[in-house]
Amino acid sequence: MARPVNRHRLRVGDGAVTRSVILTLVLATTGLALIAPLAVIFAEAFARGVPTYLEALARPDTLHAVGLTLLTALICVPLNTAFGIAAAWAVTKFSFRGRNLLLAVAELPFSISPIVAGVAYLFVYGAQGLFGPFLQAHDIKIMFAVPAIILASLFVTAPFVLRELVPLMMAQGRDEEEAAVSLGASGFDVLRLVTLPNVKFALLYGAALCNARVMGEFGAVSIVSGNIRGQTSTLPLQIELLYQDSHAVAAFAAATVLAGVALFTLVAKYLIERAERARGEIVAPRRPGH
Amino acid sequence: MPRPRFALPMLSRQPRRSVIPGFRLSLGLALLYLGLIVLLPIGALLLKAADVGFERYIAIITSPRTLASFQVTLTTAALAALFNAIYGLALAWVLVRYEFPGKRLLDAMVDVPFALPTAVAGLALTALFAKNGWFGAPLAQWGIQVAYAPAGIVCAMAFTSIPFVVRTVQPVLEDMEPELEEAGATLGASDLTIFRRIIFPTIFPAFLAGTSLAFARSLGEFGAVVFIAGNQPFRTEIVALLTFIRLEEYDYAAAAAIAVTMLGLAFIMLLIVNAVQAWHQKFAMGDA
Numbered sequence: 001m002a003r004p005v006n007r008h009r010l011r012v013g014d015g016a017v018t019r020s021v022i023l024t025l026v027l028a029t030t031g032l033a034l035i036a037p038l039a040v041i042f043a044e045a046f047a048r049g050v051p052t053y054l055e056a057l058a059r060p061d062t063l064h065a066v067g068l069t070l071l072t073a074l075i076c077v078p079l080n081t082a083f084g085i086a087a088a089w090a091v092t093k094f095s096f097r098g099r100n101l102l103l104a105v106a107e108l109p110f111s112i113s114p115i116v117a118g119v120a121y122l123f124v125y126g127a128q129g130l131f132g133p134f135l136q137a138h139d140i141k142i143m144f145a146v147p148a149i150i151l152a153s154l155f156v157t158a159p160f161v162l163r164e165l166v167p168l169m170m171a172q173g174r175d176e177e178e179a180a181v182s183l184g185a186s187g188f189d190v191l192r193l194v195t196l197p198n199v200k201f202a203l204l205y206g207a208a209l210c211n212a213r214v215m216g217e218f219g220a221v222s223i224v225s226g227n228i229r230g231q232t233s234t235l236p237l238q239i240e241l242l243y244q245d246s247h248a249v250a251a252f253a254a255a256t257v258l259a260g261v262a263l264f265t266l267v268a269k270y271l272i273e274r275a276e277r278a279r280g281e282i283v284a285p286r287r288p289g290h
Numbered sequence: 291m292p293r294p295r296f297a298l299p300m301l302s303r304q305p306r307r308s309v310i311p312g313f314r315l316s317l318g319l320a321l322l323y324l325g326l327i328v329l330l331p332i333g334a335l336l337l338k339a340a341d342v343g344f345e346r347y348i349a350i351i352t353s354p355r356t357l358a359s360f361q362v363t364l365t366t367a368a369l370a371a372l373f374n375a376i377y378g379l380a381l382a383w384v385l386v387r388y389e390f391p392g393k394r395l396l397d398a399m400v401d402v403p404f405a406l407p408t409a410v411a412g413l414a415l416t417a418l419f420a421k422n423g424w425f426g427a428p429l430a431q432w433g434i435q436v437a438y439a440p441a442g443i444v445c446a447m448a449f450t451s452i453p454f455v456v457r458t459v460q461p462v463l464e465d466m467e468p469e470l471e472e473a474g475a476t477l478g479a480s481d482l483t484i485f486r487r488i489i490f491p492t493i494f495p496a497f498l499a500g501t502s503l504a505f506a507r508s509l510g511e512f513g514a515v516v517f518i519a520g521n522q523p524f525r526t527e528i529v530a531l532l533t534f535i536r537l538e539e540y541d542y543a544a545a546a547a548i549a550v551t552m553l554g555l556a557f558i559m560l561l562i563v564n565a566v567q568a569w570h571q572k573f574a575m576g577d578a
Contacts, residue, residue, distance in 0.1 A: 040418050041417075116549045123542075124330055130330075219530065224353075270398050
């Protein structure tokens with residue numbers, strides 16, 4: 001005889017024993033795998049007290065690295081945001097052949113190792129690269145200097161804003177823009193007054209992610225920067241230099257700055273998602289990726 | 291019909307012409323940018339690799355040190371993906387199926403490895419597994435060494451790819467209809483049978499896609515690994531590091547050959563992930 005279907009019957013895995021075993025294992029693993037690495041950074045940085053931490057943070061080479069990292073982010077985030085808006089506008093407001101190809105090419109940096117990206121840039125702007133002879137003849141220095149750091153950072157973060165905008169702008173369609181145009185609005189007015197306000201949270205979130213990744217990029221930048229101390233060390237490279245020189249507290253102090261940026265980004269994500277839900281707007285499907 | 295949240299947005303072709311202006315400007319800017327920032331360096335790498343020549347390429351790739359680095363990288367990435375397959379599935383399950391205090395916080399914590407720079411992750415893991423570290427000290431009593439050993443590489447790769455499986459499985463698990471499970475239960479199936487026969491097959495394509503993404507990411511990981519690996523040739527030297535070392539030795543042919551092989555591997559993984567996602571989309575459509 002079949003059991004009557006009860007609306008409140010337990011679903012799979014809801015038994016008290018199963019539930020507590022799974023929950024305990026997952027929470028314990030999370031503590032070890034996610035929380036401990038985050039905690040150890042701050043524990044090591046403050047191991048010898050706050051004054052030592054502040055002193056370690058105020059080293060001239062660390063401060064210089066902070067400055068270079070800020071400069072890189074200040075250039076890369078607006079550029080990749082502008083690219084994201086332009087590409088998302090082209091792809092979602094118009095129909096043309098090769099739209100999917102364009103998106104696939106834009107997503108390539110997510111699949112390519114930062115090391116490969118760094119090597120590839122070396123073969124464009126390095127002495128033995130595509131433009132090497134030309135750049136040398138005209139005494140233009142790109143490789144092992146700040147421009148290369150910026151270019152490599154642009155590569156690894158190119159898709160960040162675009163991938164947040166495209167699913168949302170697809171879901172929102174073109175009706176509002178078409179209405180605005182039929183009422184006589186210019187293209188830039190439509191973008192400024194209709195499209196961007198509709199996607200402002202996704203735009204902010206994409207820019208925040210882009211910023212976190214630019215500030216933290218290590219592999220690609222370590223190849224193209226030449227890692228010249230006090231000149232082309234960004235903050236992640238500075239962490240490695242300090243660690244190699246056994247300045248543990250200084251390395252962890254510098255790491256707290258980047259960990260702080262990461263935590264700030266996650267808090268921003270949380271707040272943005274809450275604001276989206278509160279406004280009841282179409283929430284963009286989020287995909288994993290880096 | 292819900293679109294799977296992790297898939298590339300596939301755009302349907304809409305026949306009507308758009309009245310919105312700015313097509314040429316926006317497309318032109320996007321193509322110029324992609325050409326300069328993304329395609330130019332990839333093209334330069336391919337050209338450089340073509341310069342190496344076939345025989346020399348084979349000699350570089352089949353040299354014992356290169357082969358050893360590929361073996362180390364593939365094995366450790368596979369183990370890291372295995373860890374994340376199990377932990378990621380369990381974590382997604384807990385986040386979707388159970389209510390408990392701190393659930394929102396746990397959900398937010400999942401993204402930490404994506405937000406935290408890899409160098410910072412590498413530094414933190416090295417501190418944890420150092421001889422006198424929080425994990426290293428107790429493990430040393432058991433005679434287990436993680437830092438400066440292959441196990442350390444696995445830990446670094448596993449950490450940096452934690453979110454992939456969770457974030458691909460989570461939405462599919464959320465969308466599952468309880469009726470299917472109830473039907474199974476009504477017919478007298480045990481929890482384990484229902485999970486094995488109904489739930490797991492439904493989430494399997496997403497699960498596979500997430501695991502492949504985690505594996506692909508681990509293959510190219512550099513920052514977190516170099517801190518903890520010890521970087522001994524033949525033992526704990528990953529492919530990305532060997533590329534870096536060849537550059538520092540000014541051996542550009544070897545760097546180009548190894549880098550282009552990594553690029554090829556990344557393309558193969560991309561094709562696999564896309565095939566799995568297409569399969570998954572077919573699944574999702576079948577349900578609707």
